[in-house]
Amino acid sequence: MVVGTQGDGMVDVAIIGAGPAGLTSGYLLTKAGLRVAIIEKDERYVGGISRTVEHEGYRFDIGGHRFFSKSQQVVDLWNEILxxxxxxRPRMSRIYYESKFYSYPLRAFEALRNLGIWRSTTCMVSYVWSRLFPIKDVRSFEDWTSNQFGKKLYSIFFKTYTEKVWGMPCNEMSADWAAQRIKGLSLWGAVVDGLKRSLGLNKRPNDGMATKTLLESFRYPRLGPGMMWEAARDKIIATGKGDVLMGHALKQLAQDAQGNWRMTATHAQGETVITARHVISSAPMRELASRIHPLPDSLPQATELKYRDFLTVALKIRKGDLFPDNWIYIHDSKVQVGRIQNFRSWSPEMVPDADVACVGLEYFCFEGDGLWSQPDDDLIHLATREMVTLGLIQPHEVIGGAVVRQEKAYPVYDETYAANVAAMRVDLEARFPTLHLVGRNGMHRYNNQDHAMMTAMLTVENIKAGERLYDTWCVNEDAEYHEAGDEGDEKVLAAREAAAQRAVTPDQAAALNSLRDVPTRLPAETETAQTADRAAA
Structure with missing residues (x-):
């Protein structure tokens, strides 16, 4: 099968992946009159990690997606598509630790009260010690977070959950992760805010943020985030300019002598060949590198990139809603679950039975390990036992369940990721100017949904212009549960230096400097100050 309906049998752009970045690209390109073909290896769902899975009328959000963006362009696009x-919806997230709930972000006085006098005292002493004698050579997540909060609070509120998520010790995780994701969260700021509130001098939420307040509500598609991406797919197809090929996995990507791309995708009936002038890839960097022909020079670095997978065990429970939170972070070493979503708190329409609560227990793992490979029934029994261990339900209240696996959910920020990403970027941008990397896995960056969309939006502008007007690697990285400020208060996302430009070899640094010399004529509204509020995940 050959895809392409233009006179020369070629599409303008072939897109790998029907997630937020891929579908945003396809929607904007077809809207501009260009012909696109999108391949997606999932046979049923579009949206990638932002898809909504349906089981017996119940809908599950894979990961939890609040629709909030500081970019007016992203907000406008959401409104246009859906x-x-x-x-x-009201926003609420808490931490569960030793049978008590803590607001997240931490409220200093609440946390110290729940911890008790003795433990609170040791936490404050540890914090003061960290300010007086900080770790000088900060290399790891543990170093950075201990300096910021003290060793004791780090061990209580960061270590257990973070190691569940990433499957690696915190002292082996890059400090980039903390600096990017929890920068701006200040224990001292939280204490000062708490004192002001106790005196009636401050009415805003005590979230420890120095400059912004935490949003208290967010918008959400009534049937889950997949509703957005299903609508985008339908609009792409309706233009007559776009094909969305489900169940198609990338096999090989090669250029001919004229610089046009030949993309081969495998599916149940055989293979599909797509010829295109440009390729947009949201596929994981590691997978893309191994499928480009001839193999890129940066393949050794790409193969070193790591990913963390996870699975959701959704339980249907015969009782009223268990808790009001959108999700709860489980900082308890007695159980393996890392986070529990309450799907009705996202949208009541996701749970069809008013007498049934539906929750999703998220387990972080590696594809192929013991947890990932367990039969679904065993995972449902495990989730039931852990809900009982946490004191949230009785075992007889569970009336059914389902399991959803998500591979490559999180690009891992280990000690070598930045240099590896930089090498891959330099290699591909120099050799293939018509190959464009977008999205979370396409750029190996922990972008939120709106940031993934912005990388696609700027890429489309580059393709339409025929030159690289915008540097997509300057798209910001905000955290999804420290969103702050007003929706749409920036024309586009704030620009900043890419994390991948750090920790590179001299040769890579020289190559990156030459790339920065390429004009990136960002409009004036792009030159906004970077927000300080970051969150760890």
Whole structure:
């Protein structure tokens, strides 16, 4: 099968992956009159990690996706694609630790009260010690977080959960992760805010943020985030300019002598060949590198990139809602679960039975390990036992369940990721100017949904212009549960230096400097100050 309906049998752009970045690209390109073909290896769902899975009328959000963005362009695009199906939902997230709930972000006085006098005292002493005698050579997540909060609070509120998520010791994780994701969260700021509130001098939420307040509500598609991406897919197809090929996995990508791309995808009936002038890839960097022909020089670095996978065990429970939170972080070493979502708190329409609560227990793992490979029934029994261990339910209340696996959910920020990404970027941008990397896995960056969309939006502008007007690697990285400020208060996302430009070899640094010399004519509204509020995940 050959895809391409233009006179020369070629599409303008071939897109790998029908997630937020891929579908945003396809929607904007077809809207501009260009012909696109999108391949997606999932046979049923579009949206990638932002898809919504349906089982017996119950809908599951894979990972939890609040629709909030500081970019007015992203907000406008959401409204354009899905104009009539957003609802406003209250925002609430907490930490569960030793049978008690703690607000997240931490509220200093609440946390110290729950911990008790003795433990609170040791936490404050540890914090003061960290300010007086900080670790000088900060290399790891543990170093950075211990300096910021003290060793004791780090061990209580960061270590257990973070190691569950990443499957590696915190002292082996790059300090980049903490600096990017929890920068701006200040224990001292939280204490000062708490004192002001106790005196009636401050009414805003005590979240420890120095400059911004935490949003208290967010918009959400009434049937889950997949509703957005299903609508985008349908609009792409309706233009007559786009094909969305489900169940198609990338096999090989090669250029001919004229610089046009030949993309081969495998599916149940055989192979599909797509010829295109440009390729947009949201596929994981490691997978893309191994499928480009001839193999890129940066393949050794690409193969070193790591990913963390996870699975959701959704339980249907015969009782009223268990808790009001969108999700709860489980900082308890007695159980393996890392986070529990309450799907009705995202949208009541995701749970069809008013007498049934539906929750999703998220387990972080590696594809192929013991947890990932367990039969679904065993995972449902495990999730039931752990809900009982946490004191949230009785075993007889569970009336059913389902398991959803998500591979390569999180690009890992280990000690070598930045140099590896930089090498891959330099190699591909120099050799293949018509190959464009977008999205979370396409760029190996922990971007939120709106940032993934912005990388696609700027890439489309580059393709339409025929030159690289915008540097997509300057798209910001905000954290999804420290969103702050007003929706759409920036025309585009704030620009900053890419994390991948750090920890590189001299040769890579020289190559990156030459790349920075390429004009990146960002509009004036792009030159906004970077927000300080970051969150760890």
């Amino acid at each position: 104009p009539d199906d957003f609802i406003q």
